[in-house]
Amino acid sequence: MSGAIAPVIKTIEVSHSPLDTFLAFTEEIGAWWPLETHTRANRSDGERSVNVVVEPRVDGRIYEVLQDGRELDWGVVSSFEPGVHFAMHWRLGRPAEEGTLVSVRFEPIAPSGCRVTLTHENWERMGEEGVRMREAYESGWIEVLERRFLAHLGKVS
Amino acid sequence: MPYATALTALADPTRRAVFEKLRKGPLAVRDIAEGLPVSRPAVSQHLKALKDAGLVRDEAHGVTRIYTINPAALRELRAWLDSFWDEPLARFHKYVEAKK
Numbered sequence: 001m002s003g004a005i006a007p008v009i010k011t012i013e014v015s016h017s018p019l020d021t022f023l024a025f026t027e028e029i030g031a032w033w034p035l036e037t038h039t040r041a042n043r044s045d046g047e048r049s050v051n052v053v054v055e056p057r058v059d060g061r062i063y064e065v066l067q068d069g070r071e072l073d074w075g076v077v078s079s080f081e082p083g084v085h086f087a088m089h090w091r092l093g094r095p096a097e098e099g100t101l102v103s104v105r106f107e108p109i110a111p112s113g114c115r116v117t118l119t120h121e122n123w124e125r126m127g128e129e130g131v132r133m134r135e136a137y138e139s140g141w142i143e144v145l146e147r148r149f150l151a152h153l154g155k156v157s
Numbered sequence: 158m159p160y161a162t163a164l165t166a167l168a169d170p171t172r173r174a175v176f177e178k179l180r181k182g183p184l185a186v187r188d189i190a191e192g193l194p195v196s197r198p199a200v201s202q203h204l205k206a207l208k209d210a211g212l213v214r215d216e217a218h219g220v221t222r223i224y225t226i227n228p229a230a231l232r233e234l235r236a237w238l239d240s241f242w243d244e245p246l247a248r249f250h251k252y253v254e255a256k257k
Contacts, residue, residue: 010242012250024253032252034244116249118242 007121014114018106019083021114025104026054026086039064040072040092054088056080062088075099090120163230166210171195172203176212176226183225185218 014021024032030051033039041047041064051065052074060077079087084106091099105117167173171193178189190200204224207213211230215222 008239008242010246012246014250014253016253016256020256021253024256025249028252032245032248034248038241038245116246118246120242 007119009120010118012116013109014116015112016114017083017112018108018114021116022083022086022106025106025116026056026080029054035064040074041066075102079103162210163212163234166206166212169203169206171199172206175200175203176207179213179224179226183223185221185223187221189224 016024030053033052035049035052039049039052041049048067049064050067053061053063053065055061055077058077058080060080062074062077063071064074065071074092075088075090077087078089078101079085085104086106087101087103089096089099090102101119101121103119103121105119107115107117109115167176174193175189178184178193186197186201186204189204190197193200195203204213204215208215208224212227213224214227215224217223
């Protein structure tokens with residue numbers, strides 16, 4: 001399979017309604033997101049993340065807030081259907097056309113719970129960039145992980 | 158944590174360019190060096206670092222060595238990438254269930 005990279009799919013089940021679960025996932029993201037590890041903040045430069053915000057509407061921003069008040073964009077909301085579906089165009093500082101799609105579906109399960117299915121896809125959209133030797137990369141990790149490396153996996157898998 | 162070693166090795170842009178040269182298949186050092194703005198000894202140094210990190214393998218073919226990408230190392234990195242959402246979702250699960 002060349003050109004397409006298998007999506008990352010993760011599922012959890014919780015004992016809250018789909019609507020409550022949706023609101024906890026979006027409005028309250030700053031309360032549960034692992035700020036100390038999964039952010040854009042450059043910890044070796046002393047940056048620390050203090051919050052993550054999802055603006056609750058299509059075209060709303062998703063961003064983290066640093067301790068000095070600066071905001072670092074993560075992406076843009078592309079679907080916001082409370083209790084049903086949430087999606088974001090996930091960029092983490094890269095050009096828009098290289099963004100991936102993070103999609104979260106909320107489905108009712110018996111007796112009164114919710115199944116949350118997260119799908120992270122469109123890796124191949126990042127495409128293959130020619131070898132540019134002296135480019136200054138904004139973030140080596142993100143560059144390596146999400147563009148170069150996944151583009152590469154698309155070639156070999 | 159072999160994936161960490163691999164990521165560290167790939168964080169260098171020149172080394173990554175050397176690695177990417179092997180995408181299409183096995184190559185000898187002189188073919189890898191072609192088109193790269195670094196000397197052949199420098200390319201050999203990068204190949205050594207990639208080999209030490211488990212990302213490439215080499216094999217003697219007569220007087221030259223042929224380098225190939227090590228697919229096992231790629232699988233390991235892919236598994237690590239897959240795990241990105243595990244921690245956020247585990248946190249979310251714990252948070253939402255504590256809300257009762």
